[in-house]
Amino acid sequence: MALAVGCRARPGKARDNKTGSWRVFKPIFDHEKCSKCGMCQTLCPEGCIHEDTEGTFIPDYDYCKGCGICAEECPKEAITMKQEEK
Amino acid sequence: MLEITEGSHAVAEAVRLCRPQVVSAYPITPQTHIVEALADFVANGKLDAEYINVENEFSALSACVGASAAGSRTYSATTSQGLALMFEVCFNAAGMRLPIVMSIANRALGAPLSIWNDMQDSISLRDAGWLQFYAEDNQEATDLHYIAYRVSEDQKVLLPSFVCFDGFILSHTYEPVDMLTQEDVDKYLPPFNPPERLDASDPVSFGMYATPEYYLEFRYEHDKALKDAREVIAKAGKEFAALFGRDYSAMVEGYKLDDAETVIVAMGSICGTVKDAIDEMRTEGKKVGLLRIRVFRPFPSEDVAKFIKGATQAKRIAVLDKNISLGAKGATALEVKDALYGSTVPVWNYILGLGGRDVRKKDIKEIVALADKGQGDQFFGLRKEVL
Secondary structure (H helix, E strand, O other): OOOOHHHOEOOOHHHHOOHHHHOOEEEEEOOOOOOOOOHHHHHOOOOOEEEOOOOOEEEOOOOOOOOOHHHHHOOOOOEEEEEOOO | OEEEEEHHHHHHHHHHHOOOOEEEOOOOOOOHHHHHHHHHHHHOOOOOOEEEOOOOHHHHHHHHHHHHHOOOOEEEEEOHHHHHHOHHHHHHHHHOOOOOEEEEEEOOOOOOOOOOOOOHHHHHOOOOOOEEEEOOOHHHHHHHHHHHHHHHOOOOOOOOEEEEEEOOOOOOOEEEEEOOOHHHHHHHOOOOOOOOOOOOOOOOEOOOOOOOOOHHHHHHHHHHHHHHHHHHHHHHHHHHHHHHOOOOOOOEEEEOOOOOOEEEEEOOOHHHHHHHHHHHHHHOOOOEEEEEEOEEEOOOHHHHHHHHHHOOOOOEEEEEEOOOOOOOOOHHHHHHHHHOOOOOOOEEEEEOOHHHOOOOHHHHHHHHHHHHOOOOOEEOOOOHHHO
């Protein structure tokens, strides 16, 4: 992304900033344990957990900052936080 | 046409001729007369601008940021505590690359409270990324506003400018000033045409956040634009000289430097006194010269080095500072020492005139005598009996 004078930006530009790079712990989803309740998607402060056509919940690692709320709240303990090597 | 006028009124008239579309300011001594005069111009239909009344200086400059981003030529004025209150907005205006022009009627900063002149206010904002011009007299104070708009709005620069002139000493003093006409200024200063502006039908945001992958590069570009302004100042100054005869193309001015053994370096109105003192000292056979700094940001390091090198007889340099970076030295002395790094000519710093303390010709002569004796890096004129 080339610099814009004065850091000017069109709407939606925030998508270009892959804030997932800020993450220390990465949520790993165990789809076997998942009951598809959708709690993780509801509580994700980044809004980066999406439901696919099968009803499975998938995190978008480009924007997930690794806060761990999904892992903390998952009633089936299907999400675990793993330290990421970069 | 030559008019005898108060500094503040001359500046207000120059600003009017620059056709700002939005003016927002909060009155503060000794800047008040400028914004009072501009408010009159707007109320009486002599200036077709929006005058935005605000509750303080933070809001005044914030209003200018919005107006400038929307594509308006924008003006404000302040001093001292008012400028201190604008601290955050100053950095934002510069980072968003908005060419606001703001007059600073230089005044001391509290505490202790002082309404009188020194340069601590604008010097304290030297890292904000604005251009900083310093006027010696009211003619220059007015002319630098035309230059500041031209340079600030240049596409290579796109940065805001302070036009600084000493509070009371210039702002409240009547001097003859050659005022340009509207026709003159229109010839010199084209309408503001920014590359991008706020527009509801084509939304854009200014000064968005930059992640660690980008921030360093934004600062590099900002610094580069400020340094590139040196060439733009030279060009704008030459064009002004060609049209109106007064030359501001150089960022520094040399006065009797060729054979000077003692070189005084200073900024602002004090330079008038220094020049008179030099003339008197020269009749007594003392070879003294002056290097006046007109533009402090970007700092003219190469010009300072070149002029001092040109003063082949220079044995010592006395830098006068109406400011101090407490715990270090005066800001000008620090810059001059940096510009002359490696030179064997000693540079002495004198902190003087703070909070309105008068500086007279005899003081300049005393400083030259001190520098001759190798005594410097000190406050000058301290009243020892109250310490």
